[in-house]
Amino acid sequence: MKEKNILVFGGSGQIGRNLIRKLTQKNHRVTAVTRNLHKKGYILKTQGNPGYIDIVEKNIFDEKHLAEIIKNKDICINLVGILFEKKNNTFNNIHINFPSILAKICKENNLEQFIHISALGIDSAKDSKYAESKLKGENEIKKNFQEATIIRPSIVYSVDDNFSTNLMSLINNLPFFPVYYNGETKFMPIHCSDLTEIILKIIEEKICSNIIECVGPDEINFKEILITLMKLIDKKKYIIPFPLPIAKMTAKFFEFFPNPLLTIDQLNLLKYDNVLSGNLKSNIDINYVCELKFENEVKKYCHMWKEHGEYSKEKIN
Secondary structure (H helix, E strand, O other): OOOOEEEEEOOOOHHHHHHHHHHHHOOOEEEEEEOOHHHHHHHHHOOOOOOOEEEEEOOOOOHHHHHHHHOOOOEEEEOOOOOOOEOOEOHHHHHHHHHHHHHHHHHHOOOOEEEEEOOOOOOOOOOOHHHHHHHHHHHHHHHHOOOOEEEEEOOEEOOOOOOHHHHHHHHHHOOEEEEEHHHOOEEOOEEHHHHHHHHHHHHHOOOOOEEEEEOOOOOEEHHHHHHHHHHHOOOOOEEEEEOHHHHHHHHHHHOOOOOOOOOHHHHHHOOOOEOOOOOOEEOOOOOOOOOOOHHHHHOOOHHHHOOOHHHOHHHHO
């Protein structure tokens, strides 16, 4: 297909880095926007083929500056999202106001596509501020750019994630592992490379005006995820269900930390299964079936959490 000028917000995260590499390999010209060039610029510079990536520092709430960089672009991709709030990084600002502004400016500049990453299961999680903000953000996008494509992935994992890697670190450091709601919450984890291939497919086939749920091949509950990770890194820890009142106390304590392991809002979100709704299109409906299985993929990078790390026998052999 003809090379496109693509604008990416949130390019320094695990999805963004993987996506930028693939876009530039396809000879698309990528402009990656960061709020902190000195902190994130060196990461972004290494992700794309030389000559195919530009990095700019912008205030993402400055409409004038946004209009300047959106002008003359073909496609805009928004990967920006947060899991907890702090200072000006509120759910309202990041999940509602910013996507709304972005969609409006993209429409005014007649971009071919606006692709937005949301989250799976947000229709059900009525008592989660995170889910509520994601849903409101989607609605604002549709008002401003009706042909936008919204992607709702389940948990996205890879060696660069904050999910499987954090869990393996906690398994190593905790004498036991607490679970909430008996660890029965279901997920369909999708590998980062599968998700970015789906985004490429949406671009290449010009898929517009859809909400697409994206999931991996496994349906697995949280307790099963922990058991899988323990097996992979050769650790045996007790998995102990925490009563909800104790879980809430724990979450309130963690909220005092700059990067909390758990918040009350995340605890509320954990009540709801993170699987296909059956009411919307999925990656299967656009003819992309994910084949990368959770255990097989984590096995490729789990050695760093084993007893001898990179020198573990399995890694050496």
